Amino acid sequence: MPSTGLGNNRSNDRDFVQSIERGFAVLHAFDDKDPKPTLAEVATKTDLSRPAVRRILLTLQRLGYVTSTGTRWSLTPRVLSIGQHYTASHTLVDSALPKLVEIADHTHESASLGVLDGTEVVYAARVPVRRIMSINVSVGTRVPAYATSMGRALLAWSPREQVDTVIAETRFEKLTPTTIDNADAFRVELAEVRSQGYAMASAELEDGLISLAAPVFDPAGHAVGVLACSTSTGRHTLDSFRDLCAKRVVDCAETLSAELGYRHR
Numbered sequence: 001m002p003s004t005g006l007g008n009n010r011s012n013d014r015d016f017v018q019s020i021e022r023g024f025a026v027l028h029a030f031d032d033k034d035p036k037p038t039l040a041e042v043a044t045k046t047d048l049s050r051p052a053v054r055r056i057l058l059t060l061q062r063l064g065y066v067t068s069t070g071t072r073w074s075l076t077p078r079v080l081s082i083g084q085h086y087t088a089s090h091t092l093v094d095s096a097l098p099k100l101v102e103i104a105d106h107t108h109e110s111a112s113l114g115v116l117d118g119t120e121v122v123y124a125a126r127v128p129v130r131r132i133m134s135i136n137v138s139v140g141t142r143v144p145a146y147a148t149s150m151g152r153a154l155l156a157w158s159p160r161e162q163v164d165t166v167i168a169e170t171r172f173e174k175l176t177p178t179t180i181d182n183a184d185a186f187r188v189e190l191a192e193v194r195s196q197g198y199a200m201a202s203a204e205l206e207d208g209l210i211s212l213a214a215p216v217f218d219p220a221g222h223a224v225g226v227l228a229c230s231t232s233t234g235r236h237t238l239d240s241f242r243d244l245c246a247k248r249v250v251d252c253a254e255t256l257s258a259e260l261g262y263r264h265r
Helices: 018-028 039-046 050-063 077-089 091-107 149-155 160-169 183-196 238-259
Strands: 066-069 072-075 110-117 120-127 142-144 199-202 209-217 223-232
Touching: 018 039, 018 050, 039 050, 050 066, 091 110, 091 120, 091 223, 091 238, 110 149, 120 149, 142 149, 149 160, 149 183, 149 199, 149 209, 149 223, 160 183, 199 238, 209 238, 223 238
Parallel strands: none
Antiparallel strands: 066 072, 110 120, 110 223, 120 142, 199 209, 209 223
């Protein structure tokens, strides 16, 4: 079953409702590669039986979250309300938007807010300037933490226990020839990120993509998000992009942290 960002130790948890997990697994089966799957395709993606998938889809249809045309199913705009509730209830997103605009205006490149969810980073807000990635990047897009500057900036300041858990649950893959693909190298990279105060990644998630990210802290000093800026190797070298945006991204992240109540200790 696809990951929904939940923990893995569920079998002995009496409070865990498996039917809800299955419902979210079905919703996650709709993606940009297959936005209108059949019932059988959803069953294959989720490792659920066809009768179970049928009941879940019919329930979601009655609730207004999916619709069907012939044998094909698709999401309805109502699913956007879930993300809207998150945005409305999180000061981080509202407070970050002016900073993202500032970064985008200064660099003329796209700026994003990312948050950690399990082994992935989720785009929580974004100010796009131009399309620089072949993947469809929008609010809600998920990317692997280990292969991105956003994930590294979040984990470099996370508790060791959390880092250990993320590394243990990460399937390190060689997404490009330069992707860090093992736990030891990843730990070394996190130490370097913490030392310099921000993270950079070049052609690790995707060939030609350069990104830089800095952490945002809550009042307790926890890294609750990252501000990031991205470009392409056709527009910048690693050094020129660092010179362009590192100070601005770090300054904006520090200002946002202060607005959230963090006091550097």
